[in-house]
Amino acid sequence: MKNVLPFLPVALGVCLLLASFLAPLASSSPDGLERVAEDQGFLEQAEGNQVWKSAPVPDYEMPGVGGSGIATALAGVAGTLIVFGLALGLGRLLVRGRGAGKSRADRQAAEDAGGSISR
Amino acid sequence: MHIPDGLVSAPINIATAVVAMGVGAAAVARARRTLGEKKVPILGVSAAFVFAAQMLNFPVAAGTSGHFLGALLVALLLGPLNGFLVMAVVLVIQSLLFADGGLTALGTNIFNMGIVGGLGGYGLFRLLTLTLPRRRGVFVAATAVSAWFSVVLAASVCAVELALSGTSPLALALPAMAGVHVLIGIGEGIISAVVVSLMLGVRPDLVLAWKPQEVKA
Numbered sequence: 001m002k003n004v005l006p007f008l009p010v011a012l013g014v015c016l017l018l019a020s021f022l023a024p025l026a027s028s029s030p031d032g033l034e035r036v037a038e039d040q041g042f043l044e045q046a047e048g049n050q051v052w053k054s055a056p057v058p059d060y061e062m063p064g065v066g067g068s069g070i071a072t073a074l075a076g077v078a079g080t081l082i083v084f085g086l087a088l089g090l091g092r093l094l095v096r097g098r099g100a101g102k103s104r105a106d107r108q109a110a111e112d113a114g115g116s117i118s119r
Numbered sequence: 120m121h122i123p124d125g126l127v128s129a130p131i132n133i134a135t136a137v138v139a140m141g142v143g144a145a146a147v148a149r150a151r152r153t154l155g156e157k158k159v160p161i162l163g164v165s166a167a168f169v170f171a172a173q174m175l176n177f178p179v180a181a182g183t184s185g186h187f188l189g190a191l192l193v194a195l196l197l198g199p200l201n202g203f204l205v206m207a208v209v210l211v212i213q214s215l216l217f218a219d220g221g222l223t224a225l226g227t228n229i230f231n232m233g234i235v236g237g238l239g240g241y242g243l244f245r246l247l248t249l250t251l252p253r254r255r256g257v258f259v260a261a262t263a264v265s266a267w268f269s270v271v272l273a274a275s276v277c278a279v280e281l282a283l284s285g286t287s288p289l290a291l292a293l294p295a296m297a298g299v300h301v302l303i304g305i306g307e308g309i310i311s312a313v314v315v316s317l318m319l320g321v322r323p324d325l326v327l328a329w330k331p332q333e334v335k336a
Contacts, residue, residue, distance in 0.1 A: 002324055004157050011164045019171040027176040027184035032274060032299040033120045035183040040295065042126065042286050046221070049125030055218035060174060076174050079217060083170045087208045088163030094150040095159055 012084060019076030023060070024069035120188070120270075120277055120300070121213065122228055124221030128284035135280075136226025142234055143207060146200035154201065161325055165193045165205045168314075170212070177306055185303025190232055191240030191269040192311045195262060195328040196318070199241045206233035227280060235276045240269025244328070253332045259316050266311035267304035274300035 030038060037043035057063065062074035169189035176184035189209075194202035210229050213219040220228045244265035251257045278296035282289035318326050 002322070004160050004325065007322055007325065008160050008164060012167055015164070015167040015171040018168075019174060023171070023174040026174060026186075027178045029176070029178060029182050029184040031120070031176060032179075032183065032185050032296065032303050033122065033277065035299060036287075036292065036295040037126070040287050040291055042281075045286060046123040046125040049123070050218070050221065051124045052215065052218070052222035055214075055216055057216055058218040060217055060219070072174075075217070076171060079174075079212065080167045080171045082216070083209050083212050084163045084167035086212065087166035087205055088159060090204065090208065091150075091154065091159035091162040094147060094154055095156050098151065 012080075015080050015084075016077055019080045020073040023076040024072040026072075120228075120232065120274055121210075121220035122224040122231075122277065122280075124223045126221075126284065126286050127224050127227050127280050129223070131280050131284055132223050132227050135230035139207070139226045139229040139234065142200075142203055142238075146204050149200050150204065158197065158201070161197060162201065162205060165189075165196055165202075166208050169193060169205060169209045172310065173209070173213075179299065179302040179306070183299060185300070185306055187310050188232055188236055188270055188273070188307055189311075190237035190273075191244065191262070191266045191307075192314055194237045194241040195244065195311075195315060196326055198327050199238050202237050202241070203233045206237055231273045231277050231280075236269040236273035239272045240265045243268050253330055255316075255319055255331075258319065258329060259312050262315045263308035263312040267301075267308040270304035270307045271297055271300050274303075 029035075034043065037046070057075045057078065060075040060079070061068060061071040062078065063071075065071040065074060169187075169192075172187040172189060174186070176186045179185045190202065190206050193205045196202070197205065207229050210220060210232060211225065214222055214225050214228070244261055247261040247264060248257065251261070274296045275293060278287075278292040279289065281287045281292045281296075286292075315326065319329060323329055323331070
């Protein structure tokens with residue numbers, strides 16, 4: 001496998017652009033499940049039943065920020081960076097502490113380093 | 120399709136959470152053995168993309184929107200179990216930090232979107248590409264179809280859960296949920312196909328499911 005490092009900032013940059021510039025323009029209509037719940041009259045069953053009430057950024061709007069577009073963009077950027085960091089950290093944790101050369105992935109990496117695979 | 124608290128019964132939330140934990144344990148065990156160090160950043164970027172793209176609700180009918188799910192896409196990029204881990208990370212954060220998807224329904228949401236959508240869509244993709252030539256166009260077309268299917272399947276399972284919970288009778292919930300997600304799934308198919316197409320163009324080595332026909336070097 002080629003080096004992933006040049007790809008990373010570009011891909012993460014695209015994600016951050018989507019979250020900051022496109023997310024505020026997204027449709028605010030109810031989604032498929034909400035639409036069905038509304039139409040069939042079981043949406044109220046969810047109202048007031050929220051168990052976890054301490055979500056810091058409810059409804060993808062950063063609190064304390066005037067202008068819902070900016071609040072959405074900030075929520076999007078924050079969430080995108082948080083899941084990026086968490087998934088990265090989880091991956092690191094899973095890979096770490098493994099005996100070198102013992103896993104299939106490491107053998108593959110060694111092969112790639114030798115340049116014998118041209119994918 | 121993020122289910123809030125109060126719509127699905129406790130037995131279903133518990134059963135799905137148990138299944139989700141089982142698949143999670145299998146995914147962790149497999150990643151420990153096989154996850155390549157160079158794949159780790161792709162795990163992060165995939166989660167970032169799924170989160171960002173899920174915010175982009177697009178209108179599908181009057182007064183109704185839908186958004187990208189991403190379970191099939193990440194399964195193709197990283198393998199179905201690593202893809203499941205990415206979806207689980209995103210769904211947990213959406214529930215805890217953004218109040219999107221109820222905490223009691225977290226297991227059900229991970230089950231529906233991560234397992235039913237991700238593994239179901241991936242299963243169809245493997246079936247579709249089993250006998251077809253390993254060409255780029257075929258791969259992209261199979262991606263679109265499987266992505267559409269993953270959303271419709273997850274929504275249908277969600278309807279079954281609502282019915283089993285006594286929230287809405289199956290005869291009403293299933294056609295309504297499947298019907299609107301047949302439309303939302305078209306968006307899923309287009310976005311997944313575009314992303315896979317771009318990836319095959321610039322970095323085909325980062326699409327795990329892509330195994331091109333042997334060519335002479």
